[in-house]
Amino acid sequence: MKETFDMASATSSDTFPQMGSLSEVHIDAERRLPESPVNPVMEARDLNVFYGDFHAVHDVNLSYGRHEITAMIGPSGCGKSTVLRCLNRMNDLVTGARVEGEVLYHGQDIYQKGVDPIAVRTHIGMVFQKPNPFPKSIYDNIAYGPRVTGMKVDNMDDLVEEALRGAALWDEVKDKLKQSAYGLSGGQQQRLCIARTIATKPDVILMDEPCSALDPIATARVEDLMLELRNQYTIIVVTHNMQQAARVSDRTAFFTARPDETTGNRTGLLVEFDLTSTIFSNPHDKRTEDYISGRFG
Template identity: 90%
Template sequence: MANPPATATTSVDKPIVGSLSEVHADADRPLPAHPVTTVMEARDLNVFYGDFHAVHDVNLAYGRNEITAMIGPSGCGKSTVLRCLNRMNDLVTGARVEGQVLYHDQDIYAKGVDPIAVRTHIGMVFQKPNPFPKSIYDNIAYGPRVTGMKVDSMDDLVEEALRGAALWDEVKDKLKQSAYGLSGGQQQRLCIARTIATKPDVILMDEPCSALDPIATARVEDLMIDLRKDYTIIVVTHNMQQAARVSDRTAFFTARPDETTGNRTGLLVEYDLTSKIFSNPGDKRTEDYISGRFG
């Protein structure tokens, strides 16, 4: 599959100094410049809400068993792009997607593709923990039940999902209790367990730690790195330190204002290995954002 074209326009001569350039998830697992195996790819992706052009010509390739972070200032389109990857924008009135989103070379927006089926392969964890008003057990079992998954033992599946989300030891003796009784960090890990219970291939995460305290955030970040062995993870985050800690590759987005209307259209500026983005980016706009000059 073709890799997206380079978008950098300005060379940055010296590494950015600071803590962000010192810790990277890819430091102990050297990766090639482009993903060896592409699981998902956005090609010439444009998103509109009515007449508003929200995202302009995004080209991105997401690699198997990699964590890709999408960063940028508010209103740059990164969450809009994330929602396109499992057709969540279908639920937004007036939303229109142009271009292609390929999953294993199949366009998920092609005629006849069932968005519900798409979401069984491409799960999503939202910004705020959103457990169902059910027991811990029934939260995990819900997805397999409603999708008609063939399961030999639901008990085993629930345990497997909770273990996968590093939550089993904390809840194994209260599976029939309400999920609302869990702490915020536990609820978010429960939502991750609920996502992986349906055996997806890709996990999308939209600001998964923004509502959590530092200790819970660290648990979720450790979990993301562990889950990378089995899943492709794509995460939107405003926390640049988090992107530097957990991701293998980083895509930086910015927003371009329309001179006539003032509306801001999101566009991809640069996409590269996280270590490169945070130490020696190829575009001055990336350097300015990373170093805190704007954003």
């Protein structure tokens, strides 16, 4: 069991080496959540994504609950990152990308004509796979978002401190705010990117494999941070790492890729979406079970 599991997650660099089989994974029993999200913050309805002629994602229906962490897992090329990038219209930046269906944010379709993607992104922030601090000081990295979005800020110093405290980074950097962000370690840089995102006071935070470039200790700190941020934000995280999904998420969506019979192109689709505890203990779909038990993927 253990060995197959490790093989399944070997593609990801953020595997926790000390993590064993699924039975050891701690699932927060204190949190009692309804079977499906009530009044979801975001919803994807019949979402289809194309890159040119390539059908990347097929008919995804998902809802993301308020103050919940939703994980999207699945093998490479299953379209989970593509779905994530649709949620704040970052896919607009890819030439040839086309989105069909609806992405609702508080009931408003963000792909409707007249919706400004810039405004969407101020509400729905994003943290990337590779830490990408700006080549500026730590302070300016945080202040950048509020400055460009024209946020009304009474005291920028306070806002910077608040954001850095929110990302559990304040104590480590409070004496070197004017130094370059490039002097921080990878894990600190990633927490800086999270701090930068929460400085603009978003509603939803999207995370695209936020720990895959980090070592296990830095990963653990980011995961702790995610659990803390859940109280204030809605978090949607794409991860390659099933243990991570099991550790932090409330709900899990499992994606897989289906080869097209004629072209051989692999189209991503949603297989199963449920409470994380259900997905990892009692999945309904055979494909989900095969994936999480390491028989596939």
